[in-house]
Amino acid sequence: MKARVIVTLKSGVLDPQGKAIEGALRGLAIDGLKSVRQGKIFDIEIDGEDHAAARRRLAEACERLLANTIVENYAIEIG
Amino acid sequence: MKARVIVTLKSGVLDPQGKAIEGALRGLAIDGLKSVRQGKIFDIEIDGEDHAAARRRLAEACERLLANTIVENYAIEIG
Numbered sequence: 001m002k003a004r005v006i007v008t009l010k011s012g013v014l015d016p017q018g019k020a021i022e023g024a025l026r027g028l029a030i031d032g033l034k035s036v037r038q039g040k041i042f043d044i045e046i047d048g049e050d051h052a053a054a055r056r057r058l059a060e061a062c063e064r065l066l067a068n069t070i071v072e073n074y075a076i077e078i079g
Numbered sequence: 080m081k082a083r084v085i086v087t088l089k090s091g092v093l094d095p096q097g098k099a100i101e102g103a104l105r106g107l108a109i110d111g112l113k114s115v116r117q118g119k120i121f122d123i124e125i126d127g128e129d130h131a132a133a134r135r136r137l138a139e140a141c142e143r144l145l146a147n148t149i150v151e152n153y154a155i156e157i158g
Binding site for chain 2: 018024028030033034036037038045046047054060061064
């Protein structure tokens, strides 16, 4: 089974990397972009077909390793 | 208008970062994960409401800055 975990900065948390990308795009004359925020994704291949169990396992992975839940949100997409 | 750009490694391209995460998760006794591949997302706020124009602008941004199209694929989601 395939799953995708998306980790993004919480709103309000400064994102200097996103700001740098914004500036670089403006430098390339690609305009009309109001803001850029960068996040991470993890494409994960999971054993078994039990969606609920997979979601629990992925939530544990997020809480313990993939996301810093003080400043980041995570979303789990399965299927 | 909000858009999300997802940049992932092409299949066949080695992902040592993903492998390291896989190993770390195994070390935390979170098992049943067959493979992990890491990618990037960009949450972008765009001026205007013209979806086709926004998609063109984002494709240009991907080709010129956000993705290395030799080893990475990109996907644009608008709306």
